[in-house]
Amino acid sequence: MEERHDQNDRRHLKQMVSALGVLCVLLGGADLVYHKHVHFDFEYWLGFYGGFGFVSCVGLVLGARLLRKLLQREEDYYDR
Amino acid sequence: MIDSLPPGVLLIVGAGVLPMLSGRWRSVWTLLLPVASGLQLWGAFPAGTSRTFELLGYPLTPVQADPLSLVWGYIFHLAAFLCALYAWHVRDLVQQVAALIYVGAALGAIFAGDLITLFVYWELTAISSVFLIWASRSERSYRAGMRYLIMQVGSGVILLAGILFHYRDTGSLAFGDAFHKILAPLPLASDGQFLGLNSPGTALIFLAFGIKAAFPLLHNWLQDAYPEATVTGTVYLSVFTTKLAVYALARGFPGTGILIGIGATMAVFPLFYAAIANDLRRAMTYILNNQLGFMVTGVGLANFARHPEVAQLAINGTASHAFAHILYEGLLFMALGAVLYRSGTIRGSQLGGLYRSMPWTAAFCLVGAASISAFPLFSGFVTKSMIVSAAAEQHQTAVWLALMFASVGVFLVAGIRIPAVTFLGPQRGPRLAEAPGWMLAAMASSAAFCLLLGIWPAPLYALLPYPVEYKPYTAAHVITQLQLLAFTGLAFATLKLRGLYPVERAAINLDSDWFFRKPLPAVVGGLYRWGVALRAGVSRVGEAVLVEALTWVKKHCGPPGLLGRSWSTGGMVIWAAMLLGAYLILYYL
Structure with a gap:
């Protein structure tokens, strides 16, 4: 099942x-x-926002995995 | 008579009536009071109203209604009503009284025109809200509540110290009256008209605000205590304390440069925790922290002296984002609370597939998720972008990138992870009932507001302190935002498919509270044990010395001792005669 x-x-x-x-x-x-009216030159790059979203998301998840390795403890960690 | 009561006092006084009511009437009363108080605010305190009186020679301003405080005043009332509706089933008098006093105190603080009034309400929010945490009535919640209370009351004490310094330096107790005076269409405020970060006193006030706003490293009381509160308590807490702090910052420290960095950091780092926290209400408090980061950045960008136009955009962005945020964050906490209410757990590792049992809750949760992720047509889209635009207008590239990253992260965690973990996947545990009617009603109303604000932002924009020229629905904004969100979704799905996204695990993650929960008790405990040992050692040595001394005294002065025994009369006469003889000889020499 x-x-x-x-x-x-x-x-x-x-x-x-x-x-x-x-x-x-x-x-x-x-x-x-x-046509975009933008503040930063890099906003003109084709697919900037998409690429930024994708890379940020992957970066965040990998960062979180690393964080978990470093800082994860048992649930009763503070009660022991 | 009614307009002589400052906003919020009606709720605080009304809380005193609750013990005299019973059962359902108490719930009715908690629903009616925010309505009455809201009508009072609307009718008796238009922008520009202020009330002043003198107490022991100090001028106090308990009411200062202007376009900035009114935004918070209105949304606090709306939220108080929605929270009371959500908490319809609660029959716990402690929670009901605490919630009303808490809301009243937060409102009082919003309309405080002087620092003493602010301080009084500031402490009252701390003391009343802790009962919403303690109301869980467990050892964990008691301890978390204690830590929360220490931080909150500490913030109040620091605030008071700052106020005293500030009063000694300037002789003024006014709080943000610059806003009151200049909230005309085009303010020309200079730095000096706000508190500003320019003296030890204002630095302490800034720190006190920073604790309540959960600045990085001062933040952890939030994630520590909020998830330990009751189902309804967390919803209340998520609305008032931190938004009061954002308001206080906006009033006292707009354009303070350091806030930009602090806000951007706040918007980014909690996301990493939110992505892995197993307690979903805890994950959501990390998201709450991240959202506060956007608002704090907005306050920092509001430099009226250097960029008056952008400052207006930034303050408008902060105020409108606080308004929208209270509704969608409350909605998300309501949905998670409903899951906890029905299933008895909110651990991601024990949840899943609940869309089958709780379809309405799931749907409302998705509306909240879309709003916080700033999907077009949802509330976050029309408010958050003002703050991001203010950063772009000032060409703050790093800050802008941080805020964009934070937008991605919010979508990933609050938009995808939390709803997916709760409502999708295989169902764990027995089939549950849908959330009860009053909770659904509160969620439905919040969701309706989220949609309404997103589709038709004009009424919210009209409420803001400054005229709004910002247009959220441009082709570029809609398309770029959709690109950002779609590619984030694609990245998530790809990571999930490849098994790279961390699976839910029953565990906790260490945060800055570790310092005062592990090493600090260890150090204090060590010092205590060392002190006990030292005292025991000292008393042991002291006792030995004393015993030795007593033995010596006893030996020489006791009955058999040289100095203690009785001598014969003859012996004494001989000694006296010898002394007299010696004296005679010495005299002749």
């Missing part, structure tokens, strides 16, 4: 990733069709 759930979850996740991928490509492409 659990296993089937997991497989279902993975399938859903894969579908979601594909759908998201398509959405991302569309949104990235949208950069070409309108």
Whole structure:
């Protein structure tokens, strides 16, 4: 039962990733069709916002994994 | 008569009536009071109202209503009503009384026109709110509440010290009357009109505000205590204390440069904790901390002397973000509270799949998640972007990047992780009932406000201190924001698929409270044991010396001793004769 759930979850996740991928490509492409008024030069780079979002998210998750290695303790750590 | 009572006092006095009511009538009373108090604020205190009186020669201003305080005044009333609705089932008199006094005190502090009044309400919020934590009635909550109380009362004591210094330096107790005087369409305030960070006194006041606003390293009382409060207590707490602190900063220290760095740091570092905290209400308090970071940055960017136009945008951004934030943060805490109420746990490692049992709660949680993540058409989109724009207008590249990173992180944690962990995935444990009707009603109303503000921001913008020229719905803003969010989602899904996203684990993560929960007790305990041992040693040696001395005295002065025994009369006569003889001889020499 659990296993089937997991497989279902993975399938859903894969579908979601594909759908998201398509959405991302569309949104990235949208950069070409309108004019931005921006404050920083790097905002003109094609796909800056998308790239920033992706990299930040990966960075945050990897940072959190590292943090967890360093600072995670048992739940009763303070009660001992 | 009603307009002679300062805002908030009605709630504090009204709390005194609660013990005389019973059962449902108490809940009705807690719902009616915020309505009555809100109507009083609306009717009797238009912008520009102030009340002053003299106490022991000091001029006090218990009421100072202006466009800045009114924004907070209105949203605090709305939140108080929604919280009371959410807490309809609560029959615990302690919580009900504490909540009303807490809300009243926070409102009193918002409208305080002088520092003494502010101090009194500042302490009252601390003392009343701790009962919402203690009301969990467990050893953990008692200890967390104690730590919370020490920090909060400490903040009040530092505030008082700062006020005394400030009064000695300037002879003024006024608090932010610059705003009161200059909240006209185009303020020309210079630095000197605010408290500003320019003397030991104002530095102490700044520190006191900073503790309550959960500045980095002063923050941990928030994540420590809030998740230990009751289901409804955490919702109350999430609204008032920290937003009062943001308000106080906005009133006293707008444009203080150091706030920009502090705010940007606050917006970023709690995210790493929020991404892994297993207690989801704790994860949400880290997110709360991050949101405060946006507001604190906004206050720092509001430099009226150097960039008056941007300062208006920044103050507007801070005020509107506080307004929207109170609603969506409250909504998210309500949803998590409802899960805790039904399932008895809020640990991510024990939850999952609840969208089947609690579909409405899940839906409202998603509205809160979309709002905090600043999706177009949701409230965060029209408020947070003002602060981010203010950073861009001042060409603060690093701050701007930090705020963008923080936006990504908020979406990742509050927008994806928390709803996914709670409501998606395989269901763990038995099937639960949907949240009760009153909780759903409170969540539905909050969600409706989140959507309404996002779709139609004009009424909120009209409420703000300065005229709003900002246009949230431009093609560039909508598309860039959607790009940011979509790619964040893609990154999350990719990481999840590759098994790189940390799985939920029953554990805690050390934060700055570690210093006063582990080493400090160890040091104090060590010193105590050392002191006890020292005292025992000293008394042992002292006792030995005393015994020795007594033995000596006894030996020489006791009955058999040389000095103590009785001598014969004849012997004494011989000694006297010998002395007289010796004297005679010495005399002739």
